[in-house]
Amino acid sequence: MVSSNSIVEKYLRTDKLPHIWCPGCGNGIVINSLIRAIDNAGLEQEKTVIISGIGCSGRASGYLKFCAFQPVHGRVLAYATGIKLFKPELHVICIMGDGDCASIGGNHLIHAARRNIGVTAAVLNNSNYGMTGGQYSPTTPEGAKTRTSPYGNIEPPFDICDLAKASGATYVARSHTYKPRILTKYFQKALTHDGFALVEAMCDCPTLYGRLNKKGAGKEMLMNQKDRAVPLEKAKNKSSEELEDKFVVGEFVNKTRPEYTKQYTKMIEKVKLEAD
């Protein structure tokens, strides 16, 4: 492992710093964990494509020295599918907000997971739409206040990990910004996993979600992450009442199933053989 300084120089576009994120925002911690995982996994920057959605989290790709782009809101996984299928030797990493991934992009999430295409999804879940000013997202907890749920959210939230698991993802894990090393570990496993891998990073938006829900500043929210996180093993013996306002952390899925682009390559070989 290289030192912090050389990691910064190697992977970050330091000329683009300081970043736009607010003090106390969780995005920086997640991206820190992600680049350490990339470094540990030994991915070559020239062979790694990072695509990010539109949102505060989506700005990440602009700070990263990789083949990177930010196309439109919600379609990151569909772009990734085209890249990975055409050139399977590339590593493709998708950075998405909770809105990007589970709302506008929800359809692409379930189908990328179903195909088990070998891309890594990093979901930065801050429980709201940060970029547009703090509206409710599909992961906003019931009762929470946002700019568009001023009387408390009446919509039940998605559990993104459950969604990915049910859709067929073969690596699914969740951690949070109080545990950056665990995030790095999960990201690293996701990056070296042969199939669709999703890591959900619970992170904070103190400026909007935190303020509207009186959760305190960045530091308080971070401490709160620790209190809310329940390890998978412990969660198994808890009732849903006991898990209210908590989130379960750990590795939910880690299994093998044929990866989509490998299946495609096999099909090509078979078709060519039959044609001969």
Place this chain on the structure above:
Amino acid sequence: MGKGRVAVLSGNDAIAEGALAAGMRFFAGYPITPASEISHFCADELPKYGGKFIQMEDEIASMAAIIGASMAGGKSMTSTSGPGFSLMQENLGFAIMAEVPCVVVDVMRFGPSQGVATVPAQADVMQARWGTHGDHPSITLAPSTVEEAYHVTVRAFNLAEKYRTPVIILSDATLSQMSEKIKIPDPDSLEILNRKKATVDPQQFKPYQDDGTGVCPFASYGDGYIWYTTGIVHDETGFPATGDPDKLTIQINRLHDKINKNLDDIIQVDEYMTEDAEIIILAYGSVARSAFAAADKARNEGIKVGVVKPITIWPFPEEVIKKVSEKVESILVCEMNHGQLFEKVKETVEGKAKMAFLGQYNGKSIKPDKILAAVKEVSSGVFQ
């Protein structure tokens, strides 16, 4: 594909054959009538060439996937019809902005919304020009025969590669389903263009640095270059230029200029018996077929009629239309819509010739006799 051969193909199959010959190696699409046969062909054929076909979850994803594949260096295409074309518009805008070559086929069917899936129209002409938001250029081509569908598709790929832009092919339900004999050329005889590749030292590479041609060299993912791009208006580095009014203007101008400064190369218009014509029938796509037949009949009856058939719809062939309008008395625009290209022609003609419009929007192809009747009315001054 083999060497040159004669075949009986549908319009849809000819487009797919042309794409394959042009080097398409990636296709993503979502089933829709009357375009689905293009997908079927690609699903059958692409794996044989080591290419990839994927049926995506919708047309938004299809458009995204072909852009992604092209960024990784593949020549890519999708095909659809009106409802799907509407869904593609946002990502189409990204391809224009990030300057990613790809080909989008819209086999036009009838009506807004679901319309009528199985019958033809030409009502997406303005959508092909302005469907995605913001100021942007469009290259849109419209073939009128099965053989032309093949060659227009090869050309669409060539223009996409040469100018680093998506190219739209407007076909229609009539052309897509009809069968005609076509000569498929020996692929080696075709002119195939490939995008200009980045050759500079990767450290020096700026993805949108104009090399003087207006079209920047392309670095496919995996070719050793690290670069950034975004749908946000960007400067030559690929990074947002949102705070700089001058840079915003430069970028929008460059997008337009690379097309507008090459109109001679991009614009293709067929003229038929226009030399001494007093009346011009202007028609494109499958309607042009009836226009030619009507012109022949009119000539037999002594009416001096010619046909102007734009194959390039956008950029609009203004110069050609202007020249024609100076020579002739009347221009009769025939379209399967309520009046789309007609407005553009009228604006271009600037009163130099009398304008008449024959629009048919009943899901039926316009028959030659109907055009002939309109020509006679124009000729006798009834049709004003």
